[in-house]
Amino acid sequence: MSRRTAALGTSGEPAPLGTADDVRSTPARLVEVARLAGVSTMTVSRALRRPEQVAPLTLRAVQRAVAQLGYLPDSAASAMATRRSRIIAAIVPTLMNSVYASTVHGLASVLRGAGYELMIGDSGYDLQTEASLVRSFLGRRVDALVLTGVEHDDATRQLLARHDLPVVEIWDLTAQPIGSVVGFSNVAAGREAGRYFAQRGRRHWAFLGTRPGREGRSGKRLRGLRETARAAGVAAPVTAFVEDGMSAAAGHAAVLALLDAHPHTDALFCANDALATAALRAAADRGLEVPAALSILGFGDFDVAAHTSPALTTVRIPGREIGASAARVLLAQLDGNGRGPTHMDLGFEIVQRESA
Amino acid sequence: MSRRTAALGTSGEPAPLGTADDVRSTPARLVEVARLAGVSTMTVSRALRRPEQVAPLTLRAVQRAVAQLGYLPDSAASAMATRRSRIIAAIVPTLMNSVYASTVHGLASVLRGAGYELMIGDSGYDLQTEASLVRSFLGRRVDALVLTGVEHDDATRQLLARHDLPVVEIWDLTAQPIGSVVGFSNVAAGREAGRYFAQRGRRHWAFLGTRPGREGRSGKRLRGLRETARAAGVAAPVTAFVEDGMSAAAGHAAVLALLDAHPHTDALFCANDALATAALRAAADRGLEVPAALSILGFGDFDVAAHTSPALTTVRIPGREIGASAARVLLAQLDGNGRGPTHMDLGFEIVQRESA
DNA sequence: TTGTAAGCGTTATCAC
DNA sequence: GTGATAACGCTTACAA
Numbered sequence: 001m002s003r004r005t006a007a008l009g010t011s012g013e014p015a016p017l018g019t020a021d022d023v024r025s026t027p028a029r030l031v032e033v034a035r036l037a038g039v040s041t042m043t044v045s046r047a048l049r050r051p052e053q054v055a056p057l058t059l060r061a062v063q064r065a066v067a068q069l070g071y072l073p074d075s076a077a078s079a080m081a082t083r084r085s086r087i088i089a090a091i092v093p094t095l096m097n098s099v100y101a102s103t104v105h106g107l108a109s110v111l112r113g114a115g116y117e118l119m120i121g122d123s124g125y126d127l128q129t130e131a132s133l134v135r136s137f138l139g140r141r142v143d144a145l146v147l148t149g150v151e152h153d154d155a156t157r158q159l160l161a162r163h164d165l166p167v168v169e170i171w172d173l174t175a176q177p178i179g180s181v182v183g184f185s186n187v188a189a190g191r192e193a194g195r196y197f198a199q200r201g202r203r204h205w206a207f208l209g210t211r212p213g214r215e216g217r218s219g220k221r222l223r224g225l226r227e228t229a230r231a232a233g234v235a236a237p238v239t240a241f242v243e244d245g246m247s248a249a250a251g252h253a254a255v256l257a258l259l260d261a262h263p264h265t266d267a268l269f270c271a272n273d274a275l276a277t278a279a280l281r282a283a284a285d286r287g288l289e290v291p292a293a294l295s296i297l298g299f300g301d302f303d304v305a306a307h308t309s310p311a312l313t314t315v316r317i318p319g320r321e322i323g324a325s326a327a328r329v330l331l332a333q334l335d336g337n338g339r340g341p342t343h344m345d346l347g348f349e350i351v352q353r354e355s356a
Numbered sequence: 357m358s359r360r361t362a363a364l365g366t367s368g369e370p371a372p373l374g375t376a377d378d379v380r381s382t383p384a385r386l387v388e389v390a391r392l393a394g395v396s397t398m399t400v401s402r403a404l405r406r407p408e409q410v411a412p413l414t415l416r417a418v419q420r421a422v423a424q425l426g427y428l429p430d431s432a433a434s435a436m437a438t439r440r441s442r443i444i445a446a447i448v449p450t451l452m453n454s455v456y457a458s459t460v461h462g463l464a465s466v467l468r469g470a471g472y473e474l475m476i477g478d479s480g481y482d483l484q485t486e487a488s489l490v491r492s493f494l495g496r497r498v499d500a501l502v503l504t505g506v507e508h509d510d511a512t513r514q515l516l517a518r519h520d521l522p523v524v525e526i527w528d529l530t531a532q533p534i535g536s537v538v539g540f541s542n543v544a545a546g547r548e549a550g551r552y553f554a555q556r557g558r559r560h561w562a563f564l565g566t567r568p569g570r571e572g573r574s575g576k577r578l579r580g581l582r583e584t585a586r587a588a589g590v591a592a593p594v595t596a597f598v599e600d601g602m603s604a605a606a607g608h609a610a611v612l613a614l615l616d617a618h619p620h621t622d623a624l625f626c627a628n629d630a631l632a633t634a635a636l637r638a639a640a641d642r643g644l645e646v647p648a649a650l651s652i653l654g655f656g657d658f659d660v661a662a663h664t665s666p667a668l669t670t671v672r673i674p675g676r677e678i679g680a681s682a683a684r685v686l687l688a689q690l691d692g693n694g695r696g697p698t699h700m701d702l703g704f705e706i707v708q709r710e711s712a
Numbered sequence: 713t714t715g716t717a718a719g720c721g722t723t724a725t726c727a728c
Numbered sequence: 729g730t731g732a733t734a735a736c737g738c739t740t741a742c743a744a
Binding site: 055 | 729732
């Protein structure tokens with residue numbers, strides 16, 4: 001017997017309320033709308049989703065009832081019946097700074113426009129956390145999944161293999177994607193940074209980023225930089241690493257230490273613009289003129305990059321476009337346009353300002 | 357008849373698969389686990405949620421079956437049965453910059469720890485968009501809602517009145533909250549900024565923020581600043597407004613214009629640190645020394661604030677703690693600890709560095 | 713400790 | 729154009 005009915009009386013149904021300003025603790029359901037409109041639940045359901053399949057008069061009656069009861073369809077129930085949740089999940093390494101902000105924004109806006117909701121997870125740059133997020137999102141029966149990067153835990157791959165849903169990996173590229181990839185080549189970005197330094201006669205390069213233990217995206221950029229150093233006949237770049245999600249505080253200290261240990265350093269490539277801003281300050285602290293004595297190249301083209309002094313020269317990543325494209329790729333697969341997995345290289349671009 | 361069964365054969369159920377490495381297109385369901393373990397679905401359900409209520413041997417059998425099938429409970433189905441989605445939604449004005457990043461992070465981490473998922477919406481500082489997000493989140497039957505600010509559309513208030521779920525408003529305070537409030541007084545922050553300027557002998561104040569049309573949080577800060585100006589016998593602050601989500605680019609231009617129009621300005625209060633960073637640059641562009649000629653006071657204490665040159669003096673908001681506390685307030689209400697709505701003033705603090 | 717039956721609110725299917 | 733019925737995958741209530 002219905003717990004709900006039991007709580008409300010013996011009529012077998014909660015008493016319908018008549019006026020628009022009634023406040024009800026239990027939200028209206030389809031049956032109540034149907035009863036009020038004098039039609040079956042199926043007709044209400046149709047009226048809501050395919051108004052053109054319903055007689056104009058019926059439609060009006062239903063709409064009135066919906067308005068009167070303040071009815072909002074229960075999407076969980078709908079998800080059960082259709083086996084589609086209209087939820088898409090995205091996992092990004094961090095929500096603590098601007099790095100992935102525009103990507104998330106791009107995702108969210110395209111998805112909302114198509115009637116999907118975005119569920120966000122924050123892996124903290126940890127692949128096991130990512131796996132556990134994937135697990136819980138799959139439990140929510142999300143319709144598709146966005147993963148940042150192309151390195152994943154085995155557990156993640158197994159889960160995804162079992163569940164067979166559209167997946168996009170973003171912010172990097174790979175020859176063996178899980179599903180689609182929408183990003184840019186981090187190795188190429190590192191190489192470009194090196195060329196930029198080489199062209200300006202820099203001979204003592206440095207890199208500031210996360211420890212490339214798992215060969216993440218930061219590590220790939222370092223690899224690209226090293227390749228160019230070798231090709232240009234320049235010494236291998238010295239490195240400084242920050243652990244905790246790339247905070248500016250850690251970056252500032254790391255750059256100070258690096259400059260003290262390697263005073264000849266004349267070019268520094270930073271893994272993001274927050275780090276680069278901190279590096280700018282560290283250079284000032286050591287009395288180094290930027291870019292005369294030290295070139296500083298950022299990554300990400302954050303909002304503030306154009307307005308520091310000196311203004312940051314940085315690698316611009318089309319973050320928002322990555323998010324928007326990833327969303328479109330997934331929607332195309334979901335809406336059954338027959339589109340298979342897609343591989344998109346959205347590139348990057350060095351924005352020259354003052355710091356390098 | 358079952359659409360699913362029809363698609364898979366005549367057995368009335370999809371054929372169970374035997375080995376762990378089988379790849380199945382349809383995720384395993386409770387019945388299949390039950391069959392494999394030789395028990396009823398209820399026993400599996402219990403084994404998963406209250407292992408202590410199940411005989412050890414049965415438990416083992418169930419766990420084996422779960423592992424073998426890679427079973428993940430369907431939380432949408434669970435939501436239907438229990439009438440609890442274990443999803444909490446939060447609406448923030450923007451995801452495009454760092455302002456609400458730590459708040460979202462605080463929310464997400466506390467909620468995940470309690471087995472809840474966070475669904476995020478981005479209102480773009482628009483109350484109608486907020487209303488439409490609220491509508492769709494209520495349709496998802498979220499268990500609770502976090503709203504930024506205390507100004508809302510009528511539609512929002514009506515929807516919430518009908519649906520009666522725990523709500524927290526954050527990042528501000530009010531005497532008439534919808535449910536709980538966790539934040540700080542924006543008016544007081546504005547007043548404090550004024551006192552800070554007054555104590556340092558500043559006489560020509562300026563304010564950079566969003567247009568206070570709807571008396572939002574930025575407008576309240578301006579109001580506080582004005583009050584102090586009056587009390588201190590100083591001229592009313594001149595103002596510059598940015599429209600588009602407070603971008604640094606717009607801020608830079610606005611400050612330039614303001615400094616040209618009001619060259620005597622000796623104190624500037626910015627609505628966030630991205631704006632303040634841009635203001636730092638604008639002051640440099642005009643040859644003004646900071647803070648000697650112009651004090652610049654930021655808001656938010658973003659990651660980079662400590663590492664600009666000069667380092668930003670700014671109003672620190674406990675963003676992460678706001679998120680975490682809001683989450684805890686909601687959880688307390690949901691887990692039926694009998695806790696009613698809560699009012700928390702988490703305050704703020706001026707962090708003195710170099711720019712003011 | 714375990715199982716049976718009913719129901720959560722919607723939609724697909726098929727008949728009218 | 730509309731309606732009756734049976735799912736969707738799980739859990740509550742109750743019985744064994």
